[in-house]
Amino acid sequence: MTRMSAPETPQAAPRILSGMQPTSDSLHIGNYLGALVNWVKLQDDHDAFYFVADLHALTVPTDPEVLRERTRKTVAQFIAGGVDPQRSSLFCQSHVPEHAELGWVMNCLTGDGEARRMTQFKDKTAKGQSANVGLLTYPMLMAADILLYDTAFVPVGEDQRQHLEITRDLAGRFNTRFGEALVVPEPYIVKGSAKIMDLQDPTSKMSKTGSSPKGLIDLMQDPAKIAKNIRSAVTDTEAEIRYDVANKAGVSNLLIIHSTLSGQSIDELESSFVGRGYGDLKKEVADVVVAAIEPFQVRMAELLDDPAELDRILASGAERARGVAQSTMVRVRERVGLLPAAR
Ligand code: ATP
Ligand code: LTN
Numbered sequence: 172m173t174r175m176s177a178p179e180t181p182q183a184a185p186r187i188l189s190g191m192q193p194t195s196d197s198l199h200i201g202n203y204l205g206a207l208v209n210w211v212k213l214q215d216d217h218d219a220f221y222f223v224a225d226l227h228a229l230t231v232p233t234d235p236e237v238l239r240e241r242t243r244k245t246v247a248q249f250i251a252g253g254v255d256p257q258r259s260s261l262f263c264q265s266h267v268p269e270h271a272e273l274g275w276v277m278n279c280l281t282g283d284g285e286a287r288r289m290t291q292f293k294d295k296t297a298k299g300q301s302a303n304v305g306l307l308t309y310p311m312l313m314a315a316d317i318l319l320y321d322t323a324f325v326p327v328g329e330d331q332r333q334h335l336e337i338t339r340d341l342a343g344r345f346n347t348r349f350g351e352a353l354v355v356p357e358p359y360i361v362k363g364s365a366k367i368m369d370l371q372d373p374t375s376k377m378s379k380t381g382s383s384p385k386g387l388i389d390l391m392q393d394p395a396k397i398a399k400n401i402r403s404a405v406t407d408t409e410a411e412i413r414y415d416v417a418n419k420a421g422v423s424n425l426l427i428i429h430s431t432l433s434g435q436s437i438d439e440l441e442s443s444f445v446g447r448g449y450g451d452l453k454k455e456v457a458d459v460v461v462a463a464i465e466p467f468q469v470r471m472a473e474l475l476d477d478p479a480e481l482d483r484i485l486a487s488g489a490e491r492a493r494g495v496a497q498s499t500m501v502r503v504r505e506r507v508g509l510l511p512a513a514r
Pocket of ligand 1: 201330378380
């Protein structure tokens, strides 16, 4: 990490920050195994900030009541998955208005062509999705999310690498133009973290917004539906249970899901399935997934039963986050030439 200026307090542990958009009622098993499991591990030896990116979710038009519901459900899923609000700062992006404020400063440092070349914007507009300016400036808001907190590491999946690169570019540009004030973060793309594929199209990643209902394993789904989706997962016309992503994407995906949840290695699983059929594999994967998801669903029910407690957790996370964000904005405002507001 390139430390550009002293943060507001001495940090005992390196600071990490990550977020997810509340774009669905339920996270899927890819979000859980590819991201949330790592968040939970990292909170042990990092000063962790985790948030729900509700401002980012406004780039997709959503009914206001649905967005509020999804935001609470997403926070509850972080906690049910193991994020501990006592150890990690857990908050909602829109509760810390400095995100939008620094996002504006980042917009003013970004070239129009530079924003249009970002792959997320190009991909979504190429698919015919109608784009708003929020989608174009999504990466600048994400840069602000990260830079507000003197973040050392940003744990995300491979799909977010380009967003981290532009964040580093913008921090460097700010520091060169205005004098050093922002920490340039390091990506933390967790090696070997599971990338889970769509059950119906195992060459595409499982995605909240891109997958069909049958392609998903949602954490909040009824166990019978989960088992049904796994039973109808697309495989291939051979019969051998072998890990081979290029030729057997569907079977390999099922093996990865099993292995990550059961802790058995792929080699062990291949040996245990010698001479057995795809039906057996699917049944066992369904059992492993349902066993892992059951306690999660019980905890979720408790959390959703007490929305006031969730709101208290969010209020205390936002207070902690604002403390850090406000002190960064004092530095930023001073550097760019904004007059300090009268008290
Ligand atoms: P959307 O469809 O709204 O983009 P998504 O399902 O792709 O949603 P995100 O909210 O973009 O999920 O991602 C949240 C986190 O989960 C990120 O760190 C991302 O890298 C990770 N993630 C998303 N999909 C998968 C997957 N299929 N396998 C592993 N990790 C994933
Ligand atoms: N773009 C991310 C969500 C996100 C994020 C962030 C992740 C918004 N701001 C800051 C890490 C750091 C996604 O879609 N997964």
